[in-house]
Amino acid sequence: MTVIAVTADAQSLAHALPAPRGPLSATVVTALARPPAPEPFALHALEGTDPYGEDLTLALHVCYELHYRGFAGVDPLWEWDPELLRLRAAMERVFATALRSDTGGGTDVAAVLDGLLVETVPGDGVSHYLRDSADWEQMREYFAHRSVYHLKEADPHAWVIPRLQGQAKASLVAVEFDEFGGGRAERAHSQLFADLLAGAGLSSDYLHYLDDVPAPALAIVNLMSMFGLHRRLRGALVGHFAAAEITTAPSAQRIAQALERLGAGPQCLLFFTEHIEADAVHEQVLRRDVIGDLLGREPHLAGDVVFGVEATELLESRLAAHLLAAWRTGTTSLRRALPEQSAGV
Known part of the structure; x- marks a missing residue:
């Protein structure tokens, strides 16, 4: 069996967590800086959120990035954390609802x-x-x-x-x-x-x-x-x-x-x-x-x-x-x- 030595830390390929742009992205970024914990996120923070605004857009982007290279210092277990996925799903509903409303639709x-x-x-x-x-x-x-x-x-x-x-x-x-x-x-x-x-x-x-x-x-x-x-x-x-x-x-x-x-x-x-x-x-x-x-x-x-x-x-x-x-x-x-x-x- 050939063993290939990997000298580079995978985390070196990742970027640091970004600065928050509002309360929603602050919630996500702050959570990811800690180990995963079985605590639900407050979904009421989504009320009145701009579906195209800086806060929700960055929060979603951070959640999605966990499925790419992730962020330096963030526990990989966050990728499939059920509470974070529940929050992401709620943000996706806000985003997708706006997209559906703002496009014409049809089947042609x-x-x-x-x-x-x-x-x-x-x-x-x-x-x-x-x-x-x-x-x-x-x-x-x-x-x-x-x-x-x-x-x-x-x-x-x-x-x-x-x-x-x-x-x-x-x-x-x-x-x-x-x-x-x-x-x-x-x-x-x-x-x-x-x-x-x-x-x-x-x-x-x-x-x-x-x-x-x-x-x-x-x-x-x-x-x-x-x-x-x-x-x-x-x-x-x-x-x-x-x-x-x-x-x-x-x-x-x-x-x-x-x-x-x-x-x-x-x-x-x-x-x-x-x-x-x-x-x-x-x-x-x-x-x-x-x-x-x-x-x-x-x-x-x-x-x-x-x-x-x-x-x-x-x-x-x-x-x-x-x-x-x-x-x-x-x-x-x-x-x-x-x-x-x-x-x-």
């Missing part, structure tokens, strides 16, 4: 996917602003926002694999294989984004910017985690994945153009040029082979697929509104400004 999957392919001309979204107007500091802020997800890119979607069958499973695994670098660690999209951060003079440490990133960006990651962790939401996770892949290629093209305009180095460009080609292919695979086969087997999931698409677009639009409002008024879109750094590094 083809129509909602076709709608993603229609672009307003001239466009006024985040990638258009980055291409045409952004300065280097605004671009770096955008990277910090996206780092909370892209340093774990494709991880939430892996949870849906055992919940699919047949061609839907095989094709989704094929897409995930690309996302994870086709078997080459240096080509995994999470690593390409880490390289991008380093090239932009930013930290590539996992969750380094968690305390800086506001709720609109965290909520998008929460959506993926919620969909991935619940088997009943497998259709919504597939819808989310399809929406992300359909919209990524054109936005990646514009951001690559923005980086060229700003004089950024190839280390920053590669992440986006990789997505221009890969996601154009993934879009077709997800739409035809994953969604098509899934709904052929389980047609009752059409409404969930639509919900996944619409919820993704809703939260992306909220993030876009936040970013553009800040940038157009000359203020930082983060909770605290980044140290300045010149372009072209």
Whole structure:
């Protein structure tokens, strides 16, 4: 038997617990700093909580992170602590209820996917602003926002694999294989984004910017985690994945153009040029082979697929509104400004 020595402490891969942003996140963060105890959390603290606000969004994000790398110094037993899961479920109900209320619903999957392919001309979204107007500091802020997800890119979607069958499973695994670098660690999209951060003079440490990133960006990651962790939401996770892949290629093209305009180095460009080609292919695979086969087997999931698409677009639009409002008024879109750094590094 070959014994492989592991010298690095697994906790060294984890980030410290973030600073709370209100009473709910303070309850979660304070509890996780101690060993698990069989004491119920007070659910009345959820009354009147903003479903998209900083407090609930961070509290949910912290709970979900226990299923990824966790936090330094937090007992791993918290991951499946029944009282914490009860609190998380209550927070999820608040979040999901708002998402259901704020999306149109329906079962016409083809129509909602076709709608993603229609672009307003001239466009006024985040990638258009980055291409045409952004300065280097605004671009770096955008990277910090996206780092909370892209340093774990494709991880939430892996949870849906055992919940699919047949061609839907095989094709989704094929897409995930690309996302994870086709078997080459240096080509995994999470690593390409880490390289991008380093090239932009930013930290590539996992969750380094968690305390800086506001709720609109965290909520998008929460959506993926919620969909991935619940088997009943497998259709919504597939819808989310399809929406992300359909919209990524054109936005990646514009951001690559923005980086060229700003004089950024190839280390920053590669992440986006990789997505221009890969996601154009993934879009077709997800739409035809994953969604098509899934709904052929389980047609009752059409409404969930639509919900996944619409919820993704809703939260992306909220993030876009936040970013553009800040940038157009000359203020930082983060909770605290980044140290300045010149372009072209």
